[in-house]
Amino acid sequence: MNLNANILAAFEQLGLLEELLEISKPNSSFHLYSDDLKLIGSMEVRDEKAVLGYNRLAFARYRLYDLLVARVAPTRLHFNKRVISILQNKDGVMIRCSDGTTYHGDILVGADGAYSGVRQSLYKLMQKDNLLPYADTQELSKGFICMVGTTEPLDPVEYSDLTDVGKGIPYTWSAFSVPDNKICWNVVVQLSSLEQTRNEKFRNSEWGPESNEQLIKMVENLKTPFGKTMGEIIAKTPRDRISRVFLEDKLFDTCVMEPYYQVLGKEQ
Structure with a gap:
């Protein structure tokens, strides 16, 4: 993950910047490669x-x-909760979870993706009141799946700090070093059809570690400048540190609904 000046000022104001610096590395250079490891540019x-x-x-x-x-x-932290509906009234907002629990508050911030239960419930309420922009009801023209992970500590002599991006195939992949001799990596897959995009979009909330295995097999032979394949790098990654997300190729007009909801979506 990368953060830049757009948000780091907020971390400094919260007194978190020094701690963030301790777990991060400056990332000031990028090297782009084709899938056969020919340098595209730096x-x-x-x-x-x-x-x-x-x-x-x-x-x-x-x-x-x-x-x-x-x-x-x-x-104040609740884990393994899946929001299935939201309700707004004069007293605030209530969420109902799949396990039957409910929570009440003044403001609901949905930061769980563009196709989450929070956003979909919000859209239903907005459509009912004719507040949902038409553009936000349209299907995506193309979808992408991004699988990410962080390896276990590696030998710094064997691995170097490079980033590579594929070209000419439906995958792009990258890797960069972080503290503790670890590599963060990601693989992005462009979906082949609108129908596949729809199917993957609604499966988004169901993804778990076991659903990554098929995608891992698809990309395990991709080359990297580390002298290792993506499969070898992924093999050094604990399975509970591999996740994936559906990326959208559009910007949403809806970000805030007064007075109780704020929605933060992932950007491609």
């Missing part, structure tokens, strides 16, 4: 901190989760 961002105030930082996503969770009281 880019180096010079004097980024002097110009913007912060370096772009790269880190393992789970380390950021650990950092944030440590600042929240355990009694």
Whole structure:
């Protein structure tokens, strides 16, 4: 995962920047390769901190989760919850989960993706009141699946800090080093048809570690500049640190519904 000057100021204001720096590395150069490892081009961002105030930082996503969770009281965190409906009234907002539990509050922030239960429930309410923009009701023209992971600690002599991107096949893949001699990687698959896009979109909430195995087999022979295949790098990655998400190829007009909902979607 990468964060840049757009959000790092907020981390500094919250007193979290120093801790974030401890688990991250500056990420100022990029090297792009075709699938046969021919160099397409390189880019180096010079004097980024002097110009913007912060370096772009790269880190393992789970380390950021650990950092944030440590600042929240355990009694305020609820895991393994799936929101299936939301209800707004004069007193605030209520969510109902698949296990039958309900929660009440003043503001609901949905940061679980563009096709989550929170967003879909919100859209139903907005359509009922004729508040949903027409553009947000349209299907995607093309969909993408992104599988990501973080390896276990690796030998720094054997692996170097490079990023590669494929071309001419429906996959792109990248990798970069983070602290503790680990590699973060991702593989993006472009779906072949609108029908496949629809199917994968609605399967998004059902994905778990076991559903990644088919995709891993599809990309295991992809080459990397590390001298290892993606399969070899993935083999060094604990299965509970591999996840995937559906990426949309559009920007949504809906981001806030007054007075109780705020929705944050993932961007492609």
